[in-house]
Amino acid sequence: MQEKKAKNFVEHIIDEDLASGLDPSLLRFRFPPEPNGYLHIGHVKAICLNFELGKAYDAPVNLRFDDTNPEKEEQYFVDAIKEDIAWLGYAWDKECYASDYFDQLHAWAVKLINEGHAYVDSQTPEEIAAQKGTPTVAGSASPYRNQDPKEASRLFEEMKAGQHQEGAYVLRFKGDMASPNMLLRDPILYRIMHKAHHRTKDTWCIYPMYDWAHGQSDYIEQISHSLCTLEFKPHRDLYDVFLNYLANSGLRPKQREFARLNLNYTITSKRKLQRLVEDGKVNGWDDPRMPTICGLRRRGYTPASLRKFAQIVGIAKRENLIDASLLEFCVREDLNKTATRAMAVLDPIKLVISNYPEGQQEMLTTDNNPEDLSAGTRKIPFSNTLYIEKEDFREEASSAFFRLKIGGEVRLKSAYIIKAESVEKDAAGNIQIVHCTYDPKSLSGSGRPESQRKVKATIHWVSVGDAKEISVRQYDRLFKTSNPDGDKEVDFITQLNPDSFFAQTAFAEPMLSVAKAGDRFQFQRLGYFFCDQDSKGGRNVFNKTVGLRDTWSKLQAKPQQQTQPLHAASPLDMLRKLGKKFTSLNAEKQEAAADQIASLAKDIPAAVLAPLYNTAIKKTGTRIAVAIVLAAHQKTAVGLDPDAIDFIKKARTDKNSLLIKYAQEVKL
Secondary structure, three states, rough: OOOOOOOOOHHHHHHHHHOOOHHHOOEEEOOOOOOOOOHHHHHHHHHHHHHHHHHOOOOOOEEEEEOOOOOOOOHHHHHHHHHHHHHOOOOOOOEEEEEHHHHHHHHHHHHHHHOOOOOEOOOOOOHHHHHEEEOOOOHHHHOOOOOOOOHHHHHHHHOOOOOOOOOOEEEEOOOOOOOOOOHHHHOOEEEEOOEEOOOOEOOOOOOHHHHHHHHHHHHOOOEEEEEEEEOOHHHHHHHHHHHHHHHOOOOEEEEEEOOOOOOOOOOHHHHHHHHHHHHOOOOOOOOOOOOHHHHHHOOOHHHHHHHHHHHHHHOOOOOOOOOOHHHHHHHHHHHHHHHHOOOOOEEEEEEEEEEEEEOOOOOEEEOOOOOOHHEEEEEEEEEEEEEEEHEEEEOOOOOOOOOEEEEEEEEEEEEEEEEEEEEEEEEOOEEEEEEEOOOOOOOOOOOHHHHHHHOOEEEEEEEHHOEEEEEEEEOOOOEOOOOOOOOOOHHHHHEEEOOOOEEEEEEOHHHHOOOOOOOOEEEOOOEEEOOOOOOEOOOOEEEEEEEOOOOOHHHHHHHHHHHOOOOOOOHHHHHHHHHHHHOOHHHHHHHHHHHHHHHHHOOOHHHHHHHHHHOOOOHHHHHHHHHHHHHHHHHOOOOOHHHOOOHHHHHHOOOOOHHHHHHHHOOO
């Protein structure tokens, strides 16, 4: 029986509505992007929320384009948004547009005018803003507020007919000029815009404001739960006020808000992303460093990894800053299961095996993906002359260096054990060739005793005679600071990471030369790479998606350690430290350590803990610490997600009795 995941607060709201008598067949959700830019990682959270609710409650989800501003909206953005949502794996029920409702919105605006609830104002934007007052000082009425409805109706029709210039008039709703919510102080419903619309062309020259179009579009489509990010919470009052005047039959929509996704080392403002593109700081909206969905797709991120990220982050009521390493963790986990393994050498040095017959070629067998037995095997060419990474050889090295060194042995991946004997250098003293010998009986998988001999390192390689040149694009985080937009006095452009991109030529096994755009690989020991659309003319281009492990945190910590006193360890670091020594403690100290770990739980949210669910089996102490935190979470009513449940189930079947004990304290 499959365990149910803990519900978020939005699901609790829906469940309460159903318990209060809402017909389940009336549930309907929507995702309402404005087609004025490309979707980004922040939108992924909203997309997943609405479409996953649709799945959970067997309810339809509309895709509605909020196309009320013809100045910035284009059809190609509509097409790009549809492509991104479909790529993420979701299908919408109805494709809708706010512009579909322009006639109805206009009719409702006329109704408000005729009932004395709206008026036409000819003041300047500055005059209107000054009359609004401040949050603590009431606003003052417009001189046109008591306008005769017939006069307002005449002027509004002239606005619609295109008889006035932009800015000459606006239609305003009679709200409450003393309301503490500034949005209720006679908001603008319509403005004049002599711009062609991407769908309605020149039919209209007045366009509704967001607040007038949003709730009414929800009402027309009979959306049951209209979910917005927290910045729209003040708009809810206005949303409800308009519905009070117009919603006289059918289902009345309910707006509720959730925290937007804030990712460190990332900016998601459309305006600022556009500046990056226009200033040439990135190579377009789909640059693999961009947080746009098309950029993430081109980087090599998978739909499953983005959906998983949204699931782990969850839905909250308060804003928080998510570590970008969690997003990288999600794609790394997905690609580990699905990406074909391949060998490529990025910074080569030549290696010659002196006792392997010159001119001989041998086709060796290697796994396509050891995590997926159904992926099968392939053949790779082997010869006496190979490329290996420069960093995998040192002429002189300490005992702590386990890779190749003079007199030392390593295993060549899926091949033989070799021993370094000597080097050739150029006139400047740079090593050009490493001369080795090999053990002919040590072939991996041969079953011979020599093949099972243990050496401390395995390195990747490529046969020189069969190597194919490829282009590799290395990407890093676009910004060098965790919160590049945090200081409003500092131009965010100055926070760009100058080392976020570099390109190089590499040498690869033959398979990579015939890869197709969109194929994903793990370059063994290097990271995950994606075959780019720029591949052509027999020379493939590969974008680095993510490394095999998170190295950014360690790299960032080094300069801080040199210039600043050590900071207190984070709760997660303390958990790891306590877990590392847990099994070596006596019973009394284990009890004290368990109490200390449990006390850390309140500062370790589920999203931060999630990467530890995949801790190696041999790290028993860390797995015990994770179980203790999950048990502590339950005591504060924090539910378990499916991955946490899987972790506990596996822990309960472990051979270590201590781990089993703590896993059993978590209720499933």
